[in-house]
Amino acid sequence: MSIEVGTEQPVPIVVKPPSTVTLLQKKVMLTMPWQKMTNPITSFCVQQLADKRRTSAMLNFGDAFVAHARNKCADIFLQSDFEWMLTLDDDMLFPFGNAKWFNAHLGRDLPEPFASFNAIDRLLSHGKTLIGGLYWGRWKGGGPVYAEGRKEIEWARKAPFDKIRQTRWIGTGCLLIHRSVFEDIEKKFPYLARGANGEGGNWFSTSEHNVMASLNGLHKMLGDGAMDGEKAMRAYQMTTAMLAETKAKSSLGMGEDAQLCTRALEAGHPCWVDMGLLCGHIGYHVYNGLE
Numbered sequence: 001m002s003i004e005v006g007t008e009q010p011v012p013i014v015v016k017p018p019s020t021v022t023l024l025q026k027k028v029m030l031t032m033p034w035q036k037m038t039n040p041i042t043s044f045c046v047q048q049l050a051d052k053r054r055t056s057a058m059l060n061f062g063d064a065f066v067a068h069a070r071n072k073c074a075d076i077f078l079q080s081d082f083e084w085m086l087t088l089d090d091d092m093l094f095p096f097g098n099a100k101w102f103n104a105h106l107g108r109d110l111p112e113p114f115a116s117f118n119a120i121d122r123l124l125s126h127g128k129t130l131i132g133g134l135y136w137g138r139w140k141g142g143g144p145v146y147a148e149g150r151k152e153i154e155w156a157r158k159a160p161f162d163k164i165r166q167t168r169w170i171g172t173g174c175l176l177i178h179r180s181v182f183e184d185i186e187k188k189f190p191y192l193a194r195g196a197n198g199e200g201g202n203w204f205s206t207s208e209h210n211v212m213a214s215l216n217g218l219h220k221m222l223g224d225g226a227m228d229g230e231k232a233m234r235a236y237q238m239t240t241a242m243l244a245e246t247k248a249k250s251s252l253g254m255g256e257d258a259q260l261c262t263r264a265l266e267a268g269h270p271c272w273v274d275m276g277l278l279c280g281h282i283g284y285h286v287y288n289g290l291e
Contacts, residue, residue, distance in 0.1 A: 028120055029082040030057045033069035034090035039282045041093050041105055048096040049119060056082065067256040070204040074182050079198055086120060089173040093280030094119045094133060106280045106288050114160040114276055122277050123176040126164055130264050131272040132175035134159055138283035140291045145171035146273045157289050161275040169261035170273050173281065184267040204256040
């Protein structure tokens with residue numbers, strides 16, 4: 001599988017899926033951090049994608065702050081014995097193996113094998129711990145929803161390509177996450193970790209977690225006793241480092257999808273976008289990358 005950005009024209013390469021035995025050994029939790037309503041197209045896609053031999057489904061709805069819902073889904077996922085979590089947003093169209101139906105609702109005539117992909121099978125086939133499908137913003141001229149998408153918009157519009165591309169972050173609309181991503185983020189950033197009861201993780205939340213850790217260290221140091229010259233210099237160095245960290249890696253203003261991917265990369269899990277798994281983004285109509 002090529003991972004370089006290269007070929008300008010989509011080439012309908014036949015991709016061999018993993019064996020049925022291998023696929024059935026993969027346990028995937030379908031998580032839906034939805035609000036109170038969804039589109040019938042999305043509901044039908046989820047229904048068709050679910051396979052009780054290897055999947056479970058979990059719905060979290062009603063929270064006005066989607067990061068809370070995503071964190072809660074991750075909490076419940078990690079309490080299970082499932083290996084993979086597939087996040088499916090409430091405004092998405094994704095392939096499940098019916099090319100005629102998918103193309104009709106996407107509004108495009110995708111070639112084979114791309115139109116007949118099953119989103120679970122396709123994403124699992126790459127062996128990446130954090131990888132999602134390609135989709136576009138829900139407005140006219142919206143760019144691909146991954147970090148470099150706006151710079152590559154003309155190239156991305158020519159998809160599908162049978163390749164994956166590493167990116168700084170990707171949207172959570174159809175995103176496959178291995179459980180090790182959450183676990184390694186907790187190890188790297190203890191301030192974001194779950195409590196003793198296995199709840200309260202903050203993988204998707206906005207948080208200046210590194211600065212919080214440094215501030216607590218500074219607070220303890222200042223509370224140990226008198227501020228001599230050596231302590232004053234250490235305090236100055238710590239605050240200088242905190243300011244630099246905040247400027248370079250501030251999570252304020254990021255979407256929760258970028259939050260997760262940025263932390264995952266620091267924890268050893270690069271993020272990928274599958275340029276062959278095209279998904280629709282439902283707004284006033286299904287946005288498919290051609291607007």
